[in-house]
Amino acid sequence: MEMCKAAINDAQITPTPHTERQIIEAAQRGDKQAYRQLYRLHTGKVFALCYRLTADRGMAEDATQEVFIQLWQKLNNFSGQSKFSTWLHSVTANITLSYMRKQKSWFRRMVNFEESAAMQDVSPRCTSEIDLEALILRLPERARVVFVLHAIEGYRHEEIGQMMKMAAGTSKAQFHRAKQLLKVWMGYDDEAI
Amino acid sequence: MTMKPFEQYLKQKLDALPTERQPENDLWPGIDLALHAEKPHSAFSKPQRWLASAAALIVAVGLGWVLQPLWHTQNDVALNGEALVQALSQQHEQNKTTLLVSLKDTPALTNNWEEQLTELEEAAEAIKTALKEDPDNTALLRMLQSVYQQQFLLIERVHAPKWQKI
Known part of the structure; x- marks a missing residue:
């Protein structure tokens, strides 16, 4: 599997659930550095799901960006009652499906x-x-x-x-x-x- | 109930699928720029909002020259999609004309570059047609920007002095 430099750095981060919770709370307060950490922790899982749904690496990268752009506004909806990764997967699936619907009309004409x-x-x-x-x-x-x-x-x-x-x-x-x-x-x- | 061989084999393969996969490109810079262009995070307090705006301004000024086209795209998405497409296209045409004029006396390294440029122009037109239906689609805007950048790269590369070739 190919990994970019950022991803190699990301692999070195192995937070405990406690630290992840702290990172999420900091990001919910608007801390961009914390949000970046959250991105590093979860980008692999989000991209994997986007890639399997879209079956296209470029679209999956765009969808992953879309997920993390929209997630910034949705983050306060996460109440902490479920696992963050479970909630994020649900958000990712919905945003990616919406993204695919938007792209469909144009891409269908091409292929x-x-x-x-x-x-x-x-x-x-x-x-x-x-x-x-x-x-x-x-x-x-x-x-x-x-x-x-x-x-x-x-x-x-x-x-x-x-x-x-x-x-x-x-x-x-x-x-x-x-x-x-x-x-x-x-x-x-x-x-x- | 015993599993059929196919079901069993499929389950085994599904269990072995990796849970993570890394993108080839670093996606954070694009996300970061888009976040700067968006409304402040709803959880911001007033001082935090002021600091965030100041930080965004500093970053914008710092990166302005380097990432001018991308910055304009991300920044204007929230304002007006159709106007942005027009502005982006006009800016691109002006810059492209300036570049072509400046390189008119420089010999091209390939013969078919104008054909390739036409193909890229057709791709840009197809994206602009799609944008008419969905003017705020950031993915399409990014595609348009990417095609414009490819046009610039093509023009620059085919006119690059030979000693620059690797």
Whole structure:
């Protein structure tokens, strides 16, 4: 995994929950240095989620910036009743989905992701070599977002339906579609789900 | 209930996925600039707000010359998206014309640079069309700015003296 210099420095920060709480409180009071520390602590997790949702490194970087720009204004909404990382993941997912909706109209004109030839052209490989991350990124957009939110982030289909403005049943269908595609791509296509 | 091989294998792979992934670029400078352009944090007390404004002003003056286009973009987003796009485009056209005039006697290192410049101009037009529908979209504004910067880099690089080539 490639890491920029800032990320290497970030990896050296391993705060206890107590210090993280102090950092959050300082940032809530408007301390930009504390907010920067918060960014360093969580940028890896936020970017990972943005990247899996958008399947595009550039968009994921833009979405990550958008998350931390909006988070500055939303920080006082965090009451401390849940884990900060859990709350941040929820904020990240919602902001990224909103960002993707805004980008969609323009990007769709440039590339038709749903019917992308690259997406169709995935040959099953030896199972020991399978890179699930790469296969997830090749899933069609709606199936990928549902798969990431349900299988990786642990959201229920009802919650995903609300986030993506669609019925819970549609979310289930998209999840099934994602699994079917992964199954074929992983070389399990002769087995019923 | 026993898991099917695929389900089991998928779960194993899902559990092994990394929880973190680092961006290739340092995203903080862009975030920091955007935060300076936004309204003060709601939790600021009056003295803190004054200090934050002063700090923002110092940073803005210090970085003004270096990051002039980016600063204008971030700063004006909160004011008026359409006006910003127009201002950004006008400023870019003026700067580009000045640059081209200053380099007109310098031989270009490649033959197809004007073709590449046209492609970048077409990309900028496509982004501007998208911005008409969503003028305050910061991601699109950043894309437009990036395409403008690429145009400048292209013009500068193809006209760079040969001894500067690596």
